[in-house]
Amino acid sequence: MRQPEATQQLLVSITSAESGRRSIDATRTVKYRSLDPQIATVDEMGLVRPLRDGQTAIEVELDKQVVRIDVRNEQIDQPRPISFSQEIIPLLTKSGCNVGGCHGKAEGQNGFKLSVFGFDPQTDHEAIALHSRSRRVSLANPESSLLLRKATATVPHGGGQSLDPNSLRYRRLLRWIAEGAAFEAIHVPEVVRIEVEPRDAILLAHQSQQLRVWAIDSEGNRKCVTTEAEYESNAPALVGVDGRALIQTSELPGEAAVMAKYLGHVAICRVTSPRPDVQFARPAENNFIDRLAWDQLQRLGIEPSPVCDDATFLRRAFLDVIGTLPSAKEARDFLSDTSANKRALLVDQLLERSEYADYWTMRFSDLLRVDQTKISPAGAVAITRWLRRQFSENQPYDGLVRELLLAKGNLTAEGPAAYFKALDTPELLAQSVCQTFLGVRIECAQCHHHPSDRWSQEDYFAVAGLFSSVGRKKLADGGDAIVIAAGQDFKHPRTGELVPARTLLAQPSEFARYEDRRVRLVQWMTEPSNPFFAKMIANRLWAHYFGRGLVEQIDDLRTTNPPTNEPLLNALAEQMRVLNYDLKAFTRLLLASNLYQLSSAPTVSNIADTQNFSHATFKALPAEVLLDAICQATGVPENYAGWPEGVRAIQIWDNKLPHYFLRIFGRPVRASVCECERGNDPSIAQALHLTNSPEIMAKLRSPTGLAARLAKTEAIERESLRKIVDELFLSALSRYPSAQEQASALETMANTADRREACEDILWALLNSKEFLYNH
Numbered sequence: 001m002r003q004p005e006a007t008q009q010l011l012v013s014i015t016s017a018e019s020g021r022r023s024i025d026a027t028r029t030v031k032y033r034s035l036d037p038q039i040a041t042v043d044e045m046g047l048v049r050p051l052r053d054g055q056t057a058i059e060v061e062l063d064k065q066v067v068r069i070d071v072r073n074e075q076i077d078q079p080r081p082i083s084f085s086q087e088i089i090p091l092l093t094k095s096g097c098n099v100g101g102c103h104g105k106a107e108g109q110n111g112f113k114l115s116v117f118g119f120d121p122q123t124d125h126e127a128i129a130l131h132s133r134s135r136r137v138s139l140a141n142p143e144s145s146l147l148l149r150k151a152t153a154t155v156p157h158g159g160g161q162s163l164d165p166n167s168l169r170y171r172r173l174l175r176w177i178a179e180g181a182a183f184e185a186i187h188v189p190e191v192v193r194i195e196v197e198p199r200d201a202i203l204l205a206h207q208s209q210q211l212r213v214w215a216i217d218s219e220g221n222r223k224c225v226t227t228e229a230e231y232e233s234n235a236p237a238l239v240g241v242d243g244r245a246l247i248q249t250s251e252l253p254g255e256a257a258v259m260a261k262y263l264g265h266v267a268i269c270r271v272t273s274p275r276p277d278v279q280f281a282r283p284a285e286n287n288f289i290d291r292l293a294w295d296q297l298q299r300l301g302i303e304p305s306p307v308c309d310d311a312t313f314l315r316r317a318f319l320d321v322i323g324t325l326p327s328a329k330e331a332r333d334f335l336s337d338t339s340a341n342k343r344a345l346l347v348d349q350l351l352e353r354s355e356y357a358d359y360w361t362m363r364f365s366d367l368l369r370v371d372q373t374k375i376s377p378a379g380a381v382a383i384t385r386w387l388r389r390q391f392s393e394n395q396p397y398d399g400l401v402r403e404l405l406l407a408k409g410n411l412t413a414e415g416p417a418a419y420f421k422a423l424d425t426p427e428l429l430a431q432s433v434c435q436t437f438l439g440v441r442i443e444c445a446q447c448h449h450h451p452s453d454r455w456s457q458e459d460y461f462a463v464a465g466l467f468s469s470v471g472r473k474k475l476a477d478g479g480d481a482i483v484i485a486a487g488q489d490f491k492h493p494r495t496g497e498l499v500p501a502r503t504l505l506a507q508p509s510e511f512a513r514y515e516d517r518r519v520r521l522v523q524w525m526t527e528p529s530n531p532f533f534a535k536m537i538a539n540r541l542w543a544h545y546f547g548r549g550l551v552e553q554i555d556d557l558r559t560t561n562p563p564t565n566e567p568l569l570n571a572l573a574e575q576m577r578v579l580n581y582d583l584k585a586f587t588r589l590l591l592a593s594n595l596y597q598l599s600s601a602p603t604v605s606n607i608a609d610t611q612n613f614s615h616a617t618f619k620a621l622p623a624e625v626l627l628d629a630i631c632q633a634t635g636v637p638e639n640y641a642g643w644p645e646g647v648r649a650i651q652i653w654d655n656k657l658p659h660y661f662l663r664i665f666g667r668p669v670r671a672s673v674c675e676c677e678r679g680n681d682p683s684i685a686q687a688l689h690l691t692n693s694p695e696i697m698a699k700l701r702s703p704t705g706l707a708a709r710l711a712k713t714e715a716i717e718r719e720s721l722r723k724i725v726d727e728l729f730l731s732a733l734s735r736y737p738s739a740q741e742q743a744s745a746l747e748t749m750a751n752t753a754d755r756r757e758a759c760e761d762i763l764w765a766l767l768n769s770k771e772f773l774y775n776h
Contacts, residue, residue: 001050002075005172009212009226009245010046010069011197012060022202027210030062040071045244046210047227049168053077081185082176084125089118090228090263091169095151095162098124102159110158117451119264120494122183129181142177168227189217194229196260196267203249203273211245211269213260229262234561235611239271249273252608253300259452259560266452266560275301278605289593292568297614303605305598305615310335311735312776313343313597316616319775320545321350321587323359323625323650325632328730335736347591351584355650357391362624362650366678367436369422371670372654379411379418384653386415397537397581398526401437405522408482410475417482426467434463436673437525438532439539439557440504453558458499461490465501469517487517528577532557538572541583545590547617554675564611600776618774620680623665624649630767633732634699635706664689690768700760706731707763711756721749724759732766
């Protein structure tokens with residue numbers, strides 16, 4: 001160790017026959033002893049601290065076995081000066097001083113502003129050491145420096161105590177001030193990457209693992225920064241981590257990634273927490289999806305649920321593929337069909353229905369921000385018609401994206417040109433295109449280095465430069481058109497230097513032969529070697545059909561947010577390329593798997609599983625789909641102001657059409673490309689509207705509705721009443737009632753003088769059931 005404030009984290013693991021030769025962390029269970037406590041000390045958690053120059057050893061003892069570790073200290077007695085950028089910046093970050101909620105926010109805090117996560121060390125140094133007449137540091141009396149007194153809460157500090165006066169971080173900051181608070185007194189090699197040990201860990205429930213983080217500089221030197229790095233788990237319900245890099249599993253089985261961050265560099269430890277001694281017979285495999293899914297579940301000790309019944313599959317497939325309920329007749333015909341391949345045939349039929357194009361036009365209109373107030377009603381109609389044609393004709397996805405991103409011409413002509421009015425700056429286009437089609441969130445890099453990914457400000461403005469050739473001009477009729485203008489590179493906001501336009505992970509592009517810079521972007525995006533494009537659309541479709549992505553959030557693909565089943569996502573992306581981006585063929589592949597067809601009823605083994613698809617997920621119906629389902633189940637269409645009678649909510653292009661139901665059930669306003677804009681969380685307002693609203697009651701009680709039609713049945717014998725109950729259940733839930741449900745409904749019929757009222761009551765109960773409100 002080469003600095004007085006340095007530390008070295010020890011890692012101790014044991015392997016035994018009882019553990020199946022699996023390494024078990026013993027870092028915090030062994031005993032430590034320094035042979036010369038005057039040179040170095042070690043605490044009970046295996047953290048070694050230097051005291052003066054010299055050599056000694058640390059003894060590690062477990063069950064009378066002793067291992068000796070040599071320790072050598074240099075430059076402790078006469079240390080080199082501290083580097084502000086390499087050693088003070090991580091201290092500020094670890095203490096939370098430069099985060100967005102403190103002094104790192106845009107306006108700073110109480111007159112003191114730092115760059116977010118320390119991305120601009122030079123400016124931070126000036127803010128600390130020079131601004132406000134250098135009042136934050138006292139070179140004459142370092143311990144009285146306002147910076148230290150605020151951090152230790154010796155004087156009132158809005159952020160509370162962020163530094164312990166007995167800590168090594170405090171001692172480092174104090175020494176830096178005592179040395180003159182210089183920016184860089186001497187050259188210190190820059191950190192170029194970090195590494196985490198172990199990279200992979202297998203832990204059973206309620207087990208722990210100590211991590212160790214190394215920083216490697218440009219000269220190849222390694223130093224332990226375990227106590228200085230920051231840590232974050234992408235699945236805290238499964239795996240937690242504290243500031244000392246100790247990870248702890250919960251009782252839930254699954255996988256998680258623990259991210260370490262230091263000076264803008266990131267690395268992860270992948271943690272697998274299986275449930276031991278769980279054995280189950282592997283279900284049948286319909287395709288590679290099943291094989292890779294069963295591999296994962298077997299490794300984790302999670303038993304899959306059985307395959308769902310025909311009624312569940314029917315309703316699930318209808319709602320997932322076309323956003324529409326099956327009619328009572330369609331349900332009756334499917335349930336009576338004895339064909340062995342009827343599920344595959346059903347999917348084929350759904351993909352050819354007009355509702356498929358309607359539904360997926362709506363879904364992609366959300367992603368492309370088809371907001372009629374932003375792009376005009378005519379522009380919204382133009383892009384909606386274009387999208388519907390793409391899905392009706394089954395345009396390959398890469399062709400759809402190519403036509404979209406290279407669009408030009410009149411915004412009101414049928415086509416996607418209006419997309420470039422919704423996203424009207426190169427910067428907005430860069431971040432939206434990257435997130436929507438590549439799953440890369442680079443918007444953070446507009447102001448600072450991405451906190452959990454590789455992207456820098458240079459990457460951000462290099463991609464923005466690819467859209468600088470997009471121009472706009474007014475037409476004679478007063479409309480707008482997208483035209484191609486001369487492209488230009490953008491200046492780096494910090495250095496002022498021009499950033500040559502380029503795609504991500506590439507060298508600067510040569511644009512002499514490209515009139516339109518977007519052409520190079522689209523070429524790169526749709527190349528078979530592109531690491532993001534196929535994976536992003538595969539994950540997006542997977543999330544739609546399975547209720548969550550293999551990567552969550554679905555448009556956040558990065559090393560520090562790995563898939564829950566990486567082999568499966570890689571195989572899906574490769575299959576997307578093999579299928580030439582045929583979205584219908586890919587949908588058939590997903591729905592043909594036994595994994596898609598699993599029941600939503602959990603088993604004892606998988607009831608707590610939320611990430612490995614061991615059972616189907618309950619998915620809240622989108623607002624438009626739910627409203628259409630209520631209209632269909634009651635037999636009464638909705639009337640939309642200015643729209644023809646019988647139009648369905650999934651067909652409406654006007655995202656600002658005033659409608660209370662659509663608003664409270666989460667229809668997005670299309671202000672963002674994020675799927676999260678669509679609100680699916682239940683609320684009191686939703687429950688009250690479903691149970692009490694006059695609009696819903698009017699549909700239930702309509703003289704032309706389903707309840708009124710069924711009540712007109714003349715025969716009153718019990719068999720006719722059974723058929724009425726069957727029709728109500730088939731219309732709302734796409735299945736026949738159970739014996740208990742049938743008996744309860746017949747009792748309602750018998751005890752209600754008005755048969756129509758009885759039908760209305762039964763239908764009301766069905767519409768308010770979880771089974772109706774969710775796709776499962």
